Amino acid sequence: MSDTHSTGPLKGLTILDLSRVLAGPYCTMVLADLGARVIKIETPKGGDDSRSIGPFVGSESAYFASINRGKQSLALDLKADADRAIFEALLARADVLVENYRPGVMARLGYGWERLHAEHPRLIYAAASGFGQTGPEAHKAAYDMVVQAMGGIMSVTGHPGGPPTRVGTSIGDITAGLFTTIGILAALRHRSETGEGQFVDVAMLDGQIAILENAVARTTTTGVAPGPLGARHPSITPFAAYQCQDAPLVIAAGNDGLWASLLDALGLTGLKTNPRFATNALRTEAADEIATLLEAALAAHPVAHWLVVLEKAGVPCGPLHDVKQALAHPQVKARNMLIDTELPDGTPLKAAGNPVKLSAHPDPATRPRAPRLDEHRETILKELGL
Amino acid sequence: MSDTHSTGPLKGLTILDLSRVLAGPYCTMVLADLGARVIKIETPKGGDDSRSIGPFVGSESAYFASINRGKQSLALDLKADADRAIFEALLARADVLVENYRPGVMARLGYGWERLHAEHPRLIYAAASGFGQTGPEAHKAAYDMVVQAMGGIMSVTGHPGGPPTRVGTSIGDITAGLFTTIGILAALRHRSETGEGQFVDVAMLDGQIAILENAVARTTTTGVAPGPLGARHPSITPFAAYQCQDAPLVIAAGNDGLWASLLDALGLTGLKTNPRFATNALRTEAADEIATLLEAALAAHPVAHWLVVLEKAGVPCGPLHDVKQALAHPQVKARNMLIDTELPDGTPLKAAGNPVKLSAHPDPATRPRAPRLDEHRETILKELGL
Numbered sequence: 001m002s003d004t005h006s007t008g009p010l011k012g013l014t015i016l017d018l019s020r021v022l023a024g025p026y027c028t029m030v031l032a033d034l035g036a037r038v039i040k041i042e043t044p045k046g047g048d049d050s051r052s053i054g055p056f057v058g059s060e061s062a063y064f065a066s067i068n069r070g071k072q073s074l075a076l077d078l079k080a081d082a083d084r085a086i087f088e089a090l091l092a093r094a095d096v097l098v099e100n101y102r103p104g105v106m107a108r109l110g111y112g113w114e115r116l117h118a119e120h121p122r123l124i125y126a127a128a129s130g131f132g133q134t135g136p137e138a139h140k141a142a143y144d145m146v147v148q149a150m151g152g153i154m155s156v157t158g159h160p161g162g163p164p165t166r167v168g169t170s171i172g173d174i175t176a177g178l179f180t181t182i183g184i185l186a187a188l189r190h191r192s193e194t195g196e197g198q199f200v201d202v203a204m205l206d207g208q209i210a211i212l213e214n215a216v217a218r219t220t221t222t223g224v225a226p227g228p229l230g231a232r233h234p235s236i237t238p239f240a241a242y243q244c245q246d247a248p249l250v251i252a253a254g255n256d257g258l259w260a261s262l263l264d265a266l267g268l269t270g271l272k273t274n275p276r277f278a279t280n281a282l283r284t285e286a287a288d289e290i291a292t293l294l295e296a297a298l299a300a301h302p303v304a305h306w307l308v309v310l311e312k313a314g315v316p317c318g319p320l321h322d323v324k325q326a327l328a329h330p331q332v333k334a335r336n337m338l339i340d341t342e343l344p345d346g347t348p349l350k351a352a353g354n355p356v357k358l359s360a361h362p363d364p365a366t367r368p369r370a371p372r373l374d375e376h377r378e379t380i381l382k383e384l385g386l
Numbered sequence: 387m388s389d390t391h392s393t394g395p396l397k398g399l400t401i402l403d404l405s406r407v408l409a410g411p412y413c414t415m416v417l418a419d420l421g422a423r424v425i426k427i428e429t430p431k432g433g434d435d436s437r438s439i440g441p442f443v444g445s446e447s448a449y450f451a452s453i454n455r456g457k458q459s460l461a462l463d464l465k466a467d468a469d470r471a472i473f474e475a476l477l478a479r480a481d482v483l484v485e486n487y488r489p490g491v492m493a494r495l496g497y498g499w500e501r502l503h504a505e506h507p508r509l510i511y512a513a514a515s516g517f518g519q520t521g522p523e524a525h526k527a528a529y530d531m532v533v534q535a536m537g538g539i540m541s542v543t544g545h546p547g548g549p550p551t552r553v554g555t556s557i558g559d560i561t562a563g564l565f566t567t568i569g570i571l572a573a574l575r576h577r578s579e580t581g582e583g584q585f586v587d588v589a590m591l592d593g594q595i596a597i598l599e600n601a602v603a604r605t606t607t608t609g610v611a612p613g614p615l616g617a618r619h620p621s622i623t624p625f626a627a628y629q630c631q632d633a634p635l636v637i638a639a640g641n642d643g644l645w646a647s648l649l650d651a652l653g654l655t656g657l658k659t660n661p662r663f664a665t666n667a668l669r670t671e672a673a674d675e676i677a678t679l680l681e682a683a684l685a686a687h688p689v690a691h692w693l694v695v696l697e698k699a700g701v702p703c704g705p706l707h708d709v710k711q712a713l714a715h716p717q718v719k720a721r722n723m724l725i726d727t728e729l730p731d732g733t734p735l736k737a738a739g740n741p742v743k744l745s746a747h748p749d750p751a752t753r754p755r756a757p758r759l760d761e762h763r764e765t766i767l768k769e770l771g772l
Contacts, residue, residue, distance in 0.1 A: 009576035009584075021640070022599070034572050049641055054621045054667055055604045062603035063621065113745070130702070132743065135720030140697065143638030145617075145625055146704035150636075152712030154617070154627075156554030157543065164617040164627045164634050164706055167553050168542030169599040176741075178564040183742040185571030186420050190395035190746060192578045198395075199745035206741035208712075209723040213408075213555040215709045217448035218441045220724075220736035225708035231531075231540070231550040235440040235449065239531055241540075241550045248550050250536075252529030254407070255435055281440055311526065316516070318532035320550055322611035323601045326538035326594075334521030337595040338606075350606035352599075355562075355592035356569040357518065359499070359585035360576060 008035020008361050013188070016041060016087075016094040017071065021050045022144070022170055023128040023204060024100035025067045026177030031096075031184070033354040035361070038071040039090065039380065040371065047075065047373040060343040065370040066351040069341045073371035074380050078109050087111075089384045091120055096184055100128040103138045113199045123197045124187045128180045132203030142204055144172035151208025156215050158228040165228070175207035232291075237283040238262065241320065243295050246302040251294070252316045259283065265313035266297040342369035394421020394747050399574070402427060402473075402480040403457065407436045408530070408556055409514040409590060410486035411453045412563030417482075417570070419740040421747070424457040425476065425766065426757065433461065433759040446729040451756040452737040455727045459757035460766050464495050473497075475770045477506055482570055486514040489524045499585045509583045510573045514566045518589030528590055530558035537594025542601050544614040551614070561593035618677075623669035624648065627706065629681050632688040637680070638702045645669065651699035652683040728755035 006012075013036040017028045025040075025048070032038045042048050050064045076083040091097065097116070099106060106112055106127075113125050127133060130142025145166055148154050158165030183200035191197055209216070214235060218226050231248075232240030238259070241248040253262045256279070263271050271293065277283050283290055298306060303319050310317045321329065327338050327350075337353040346369070357363055392398075399422040403414045411426075411434070418424045428434050436450045460476075462469040477483065483502070485492060492498055492513075499511050513519060516528020531552055534540050544551030569586035577583055595602070600621060604612050617634075618626030624645070627634040639648045642665070649658050657679065663669050669676055684692060689705050696703045707715065713724050713736075723739040732755070743749055 009572040030568060052666065055607050057607050062607045063600045066603050131717050132721050135717045137717040141700065141702040143640050143702045145619060145636045146638050146702050149706045150704040150712060152707050152709040153554060154706055155708040158551055159549060163545060165544055165551060166617045168539060168614060169597055169601060174597050174599060179741045181568050182416060182571065183744065185568065186395040187744060188575055196746060201743040202741055203721060205717060206721050206723050209718055209738050210741045211555055211560050212709060212738060213560060214449045215555060216738045217452050219709045219713060221441050221443050221448045225710035228554060231552045233531060239529065250531045252532050254529050280438060314527065316527040316529045316532050318536040320535045320540055321538050322541040323538040323598060323605045324611035326536060327605060331517050331521045331523040331591060332595055335518050335589060335592050337592050352595050352602045355565045355588055355596045357587040358569065358573060360582060
């Protein structure tokens, strides 16, 4: 099944997408942005749950429209014979099937991996689930914050002694979506070598473990779990938000050279020879003392002043933006990271762009809109000869 | 250049990795975990900066060892003629070059994309940088927390009125690493169709915009930037950490059916017909009131009790784990998400596993250790016939 409009590296690939809400749809959004054709199979009763999750513009979900841009929609009841025949005709033509049901749902529908692999040996089947297809809790349902809580990232986010803090976006879903994308692309590479499709099993909880980064090493080497650290890096100093005259500024001096440059820029040259601050490890032990010393100097001027001074000194730093400031930033605009799309009813909508910039493919500033429920039924049935 | 030990879907691919610390090395860790051969080119003066970032076991960085497992190391001074000749011999045999220098550094070394593409038309060149290769701030350096601050995620993480809060892991680097991995795999697919290599340009700041999720739609549709929300979802209710008798429990009732099941399980059946809570949108407006009602019921029992009751009711929920609890969880163990590896000196080390589980490839519970600096010089030079 071809898509003549696509110009991306995944042009020519057809993804059958049974997924709902976020982890699966985020994966297929990335695939669609890279040129794959995504056919979104939705339940006839209202479609994807995220069509009823805000923010809304009129009766349309801008949330749904952002994540499902550039996809086609076909409403199918997979328990009805006529619709099953359509789904099976699509399976025979698809490269990849994506779903994020609880494990077991597809097998109960008669579409388990074993059957599909036997009938369609080239098909890649990707399942993103809360806990994965194996293990004692495979059967449980999960949503983003459940895996943020169980996976440990909430325990290192927030302030010491403070209340539990969620990462402010659905990092549990998004991470799973990205790893599912990677699994699909790796499986496509294997298929191009061998002709063989395979099953890609990604768990949201596993993704949370994979992004814990040095919190894992800190825990496994000491036996002690790290706590939250507010707004500083756990093992690099100075690497934190420091208060200037008017607002905080993030300064990230990640090595000895940058530490020296920072001290010069702040007029704290005398600290350069202090043996207690000679290495990153020593500076991290003295992180509070260093914050006090830096903030005493930073208090003399506002953030705007220090941005200029520290940039000249080559010290990485940046202001704390709210989302409106972030989206309006000249670099974000220059990188085409806020693209134009539409709601299903045609109302203009701005959404986040695709961060994978490729020299052999355009990065359109306008992306096709998300579909109305069942919008592409006629087109698709015609292609299938049904 | 072949690697007879690999069993993953990327077997047979050779990645030349000039990257340091985290965004690039995280990308090449994922590629190595999936079977690619990664040759890490390090500066002879101490190698990758992350060799001196904690936590340490003796003199070895467990941080470096976790992220660089399964890679080979070759120390090269790219300003010295003899070493440049080795690098150029490797370029002729590599599939992918990965670097995370500031834009311009590779061109000044004589290895800019135009030259490399002309000489090695099949080579894929992936650059992960702070701000990307284009735009007014392309030349600036960035570290993780700088892009967390500028990209807006810190503005939606934390508690209303509270101090700035960093996401507790280096999500700025890790997200860029994942999008770089996706870009490389998409470019490999394009190369398998056309024979043509290309340039993959990923910015850490762009990655932060891409994971803002519905904060973008909320901002662009209302003109108002959202603030931090503590430990609840901005547009789904109930979806938060709620206090039980002994500790908080995350409950995620993402649709009307789960809301009804939750009320039944808590003995709050009377609320099911309350029209003010009839839809998710109405419940989100009444999020504080709903928290009060739920916590009044939850206070009667500890988390362990409610986990059983809510699981039986099919309501997604989970306890708040610290990292030690997360790594010890039976599901995490069953999924092989804590693997065995070693420090460069052979000391055993536990590290996070690979969340991409594939039916056609094993998911080894033991992963080869990270290299000592320049450990593979002899092997590699011999292969090159130098």
